[in-house]
Amino acid sequence: MEISVVIPLLNEEESLQELHDWIANIMQSNHYLYEIIFIDDGSTDTSWKKIEDLSEKNTSVKGIRFQKNYGKSQALDAGFELAQGKVVITMDADLQDNPEEIPELYELIINENFDLISGWKKKRYDNVVAKNLPSKLFNAAARKTSGLKLHDFNCGLKAYKNEVIKSIKVSGEMHRYIPVLAKNEGYSKIGEKVVQHQARKYGETKFGMDRFINGFLDLITISFLSKFGKRPMHFFGLWGTFMFLFGTSVAFYIGAFKMYKVFNDIKTILVTDNPWFYIALTSMILGTLLFLSGFLGELIIKTKNNEKHYTIKEKLNF
Numbered sequence: 001m002e003i004s005v006v007i008p009l010l011n012e013e014e015s016l017q018e019l020h021d022w023i024a025n026i027m028q029s030n031h032y033l034y035e036i037i038f039i040d041d042g043s044t045d046t047s048w049k050k051i052e053d054l055s056e057k058n059t060s061v062k063g064i065r066f067q068k069n070y071g072k073s074q075a076l077d078a079g080f081e082l083a084q085g086k087v088v089i090t091m092d093a094d095l096q097d098n099p100e101e102i103p104e105l106y107e108l109i110i111n112e113n114f115d116l117i118s119g120w121k122k123k124r125y126d127n128v129v130a131k132n133l134p135s136k137l138f139n140a141a142a143r144k145t146s147g148l149k150l151h152d153f154n155c156g157l158k159a160y161k162n163e164v165i166k167s168i169k170v171s172g173e174m175h176r177y178i179p180v181l182a183k184n185e186g187y188s189k190i191g192e193k194v195v196q197h198q199a200r201k202y203g204e205t206k207f208g209m210d211r212f213i214n215g216f217l218d219l220i221t222i223s224f225l226s227k228f229g230k231r232p233m234h235f236f237g238l239w240g241t242f243m244f245l246f247g248t249s250v251a252f253y254i255g256a257f258k259m260y261k262v263f264n265d266i267k268t269i270l271v272t273d274n275p276w277f278y279i280a281l282t283s284m285i286l287g288t289l290l291f292l293s294g295f296l297g298e299l300i301i302k303t304k305n306n307e308k309h310y311t312i313k314e315k316l317n318f
């Protein structure tokens with residue numbers, strides 16, 4: 001199998017037939033051995049029925065149906081788990097991504113040995129205020145924290161070497177950061193290709209403005225995880241120890257000072273009247289808490305197994 005096209009979708013019944021025909025056409029004219037994996041992320045319209053019909057007529061069409069709506073990241077992850085192609089291409093189901101890009105993306109991965117090629121919607125056909133501006137900010141922040149020089153992290157159209165998608169786990173809403181996840185796993189030949197972008201033809205966007213808030217929070221998580229995800233103690237332990245030692249030294253000093261005065265019959269204030277007493281107390285408590293968090297983090301890493309975050313209801317052609 002040369003190419004797997006992985007397509008997550010939620011209520012895209014109007015687009016599926018057209019998208020399928022377009023992809024199948026390109027695959028046939030280039031003589032690729034291919035599969036198209038549709039992941040129905042809990043659609044409530046007739047999307048699954050459409051996928052069933054498509055798979056009857058074309059055995060290259062495979063389907064995964066989620067029990068409920070788990071989100072685009074989970075859908076991609078399920079597709080990645082089952083994708084067999086040497087090159088795996090992801091695209092949105094809404095006809096905004098252009099299947100004509102597939103051959104060039106394939107060539108870049110196979111001939112130029114890229115691990116990942118991310119699409120860049122240089123000319124976008126989305127609402128300027130709601131999407132283009134926030135998305136510029138968002139991409140700038142992602143570039144800064146990840147060190148990856150990509151213009152468009154969130155583009156649905158991307159191509160991967162098979163081993164790349166097998167080595168990463170996309171959860172939560174991390175689909176915006178797959179290039180960062182790949183980089184964290186050590187895949188460094190990550191490139192970009194300007195791709196055609198169309199306005200949404202049918203239906204409406206499934207993500208509102210909260211995508212940017214969630215996106216930034218995920219960005220913080222991911223940059224923290226990439227630094228300390230496998231060794232939380234190095235972060236929490238360090239600061240915990242530091243604060244605890246600071247607190248104890250201050251407490252010790254206050255105690256010693258008080259004793260000195262008491263033994264020498266010098267008049268002195270109560271320990272609890274000294275503001276430093278509270279500072280010492282707080283930093284000892286915070287230090288202990290931080291240290292404990294680090295310790296719990298380490299325990300969680302040791303005991304966690306790679307559990308799934310979705311339940312599949314049906315599979316087609318697998």
Ligand code: UDP
Nearest residue numbers: 008009010041071072092093094205206207
């Ligand atoms: N999608 C999905 N699960 C969701 C939300 C979206 O599988 O919970 C799919 C959606 O059907 C589409 C792709 O993810 O194929 C991108 O979504 P959308 O076009 O709404 O995002 P936008 O283009 O506005 O960024």
Ligand code: MG
Nearest residue numbers: 092094096200
């Ligand atoms: Mg879209």
